[in-house]
Amino acid sequence: MAAQVAVVGSCVTDLVSLTTRLPRAGETVLGQKFFTGFGGKGANQCVQSARLGAKTSLICKVGNDSFGNDYIENLKKNGVSTAFVGQTTEAATGTASIIVNSEGQNVIVIVPGANLLLNSEDLKRASDVICKAKVVVCQLEISPAVSLEALKMARASGVKTLFNPAPALADLDPQFYTHSDVFCCNETEAEILTGIPVGNLEDAGKVGRMLLERGCKLVVVTLGAEGCVMISVEEPIPKHVPAGKVRAVDTTGAGDSFVGALAFYLAYYPKLPMEEMVRKCNCIASVPTSPSWPRKELARRCPSKE
Numbered sequence: 001m002a003a004q005v006a007v008v009g010s011c012v013t014d015l016v017s018l019t020t021r022l023p024r025a026g027e028t029v030l031g032q033k034f035f036t037g038f039g040g041k042g043a044n045q046c047v048q049s050a051r052l053g054a055k056t057s058l059i060c061k062v063g064n065d066s067f068g069n070d071y072i073e074n075l076k077k078n079g080v081s082t083a084f085v086g087q088t089t090e091a092a093t094g095t096a097s098i099i100v101n102s103e104g105q106n107v108i109v110i111v112p113g114a115n116l117l118l119n120s121e122d123l124k125r126a127s128d129v130i131c132k133a134k135v136v137v138c139q140l141e142i143s144p145a146v147s148l149e150a151l152k153m154a155r156a157s158g159v160k161t162l163f164n165p166a167p168a169l170a171d172l173d174p175q176f177y178t179h180s181d182v183f184c185c186n187e188t189e190a191e192i193l194t195g196i197p198v199g200n201l202e203d204a205g206k207v208g209r210m211l212l213e214r215g216c217k218l219v220v221v222t223l224g225a226e227g228c229v230m231i232s233v234e235e236p237i238p239k240h241v242p243a244g245k246v247r248a249v250d251t252t253g254a255g256d257s258f259v260g261a262l263a264f265y266l267a268y269y270p271k272l273p274m275e276e277m278v279r280k281c282n283c284i285a286s287v288p289t290s291p292s293w294p295r296k297e298l299a300r301r302c303p304s305k306e
C-alpha cells in the first residue's frame with residue numbers, strides 16, 4: 001500500500017553534552033554525560049505519524065556516514081519507508097551540537113549539512129509517493145524552494161498540504177500561504193511572520209486571520225500549555241481548543257508531535273471535524289515524544305513551561 005503521509009523534510013542527529021556550566025570562548029570544560037538523539041522536524045513529524053499507525057514515507061537526505069546509516073536504521077525501526085532517503089558524500093548528516101548546563105541553559109550549533117542538498121531531482125524521483133499520498137507535510141529545515149516545490153507537486157495532484165513554517169522566515173515566499181491547506185505555526189513563528197507578538201488568545205486569533213488573508217485555507221496557532229487557536233475560511237471566527245492539564249516534564253518536540261498527529265488524522269480521518277482533530281493532537285502533543293533523550297536528567301535541568 002502507498003504511503004498515506006509523505007513528509008519532505010529534515011533529519012538531524014542531536015549530539016548532547018550535559019555540563020555543570022557552559023564553556024567560555026577558548027575554554028574546555030568537563031561534561032558529566034553525553035548522548036545522541038534523532039531529531040530534525042521532518043523526521044520527528046514523520047515518526048510521530050507512523051507511531052500513530054500511519055503508512056509514512058520520508059523524503060530527505062543524509063550523509064554517507066555513520067550518523068546517516070544510524071538514522072536510516074532508526075526510521076526503519078519506526079516503520080517509516082526509507083525508499084526516498086538519499087545519502088550523499090558531498091555533505092555530512094545534519095547535526096545539532098547541544099550543551100546543557102545544570103540550570104538548563106543551553107548553547108546549540110546546528111549544521112544542516114545534507115539536508116540542504118535535497119533538491120528538485122530528489123522530489124521528481126519521489127513524485128509517485130508525493131502525488132499519491134493523502135497528505136504531504138513540509139517545514140523549513142531544508143531549502144525553502146524545495147519545500148515549496150513539494151507543496152506545489154502535492155497540490156497539483158489534489159493531495160492535502162500541511163505546512164509548518166519552522167524555523168520561521170520573516171520574508172517567507174507568499175506562495176507558501178496559497179499552497180497550504182493547513183498552516184500550523186507556534187507563537188514565535190506567528191510573530192516572525194506577521195510582526196504581531198502573540199501573548200494571548202486574542203492575538204492568536206488576530207495572526208490567524210492575517211495568515212488566512214494571505215491565502216491559507218486553515219490556520220492553527222499552537223500555544224504550548226494553552227493548546228491552540230484555529231481559524232479557517234469556512235469558520236472565520238477564531239476558536240480556542242484548550243490542551244488538557246498535564247505536568248510538563250519536558251516539552252521538547254511538542255510542536256513536531258502536534259504536526260505529525262495532525263497529518264495522521266488528516267490522512268486517516270478526513271471526515272472528523274477539525275476541532276476534534278486538533279483536540280486529539282493537543283492530547284498527543286502533551287506526551288513527551290523523543291524517547292532517545294534521557295528525560296529525567298533533562299527535566300532536572302530544563303525549567304518547564306508551566
Ligand SMILES: Nc1ncnc2c1ncn2[C@@H]1O[C@H](COP(=O)(O)OP(=O)(O)OP(=O)(O)O)[C@@H](O)[C@H]1O
Pocket residue numbers: 186187222223224225226227228243244245246248251252253254255256258281282283285286305306
Ligand atoms: N505544558 C503543556 N501542557 C499541555 N500541552 C502542551 C504543553 N506544551 C505543549 N503542549 C501541546 O503541544 C502543542 C505544541 O506546543 P508548542 O506551541 O509549545 O509548540 P512548539 O513551541 O513548536 O514546541 P517545541 O518547540 O517545544 O517542540 C500545543 O498546542 C499543545 O497541544
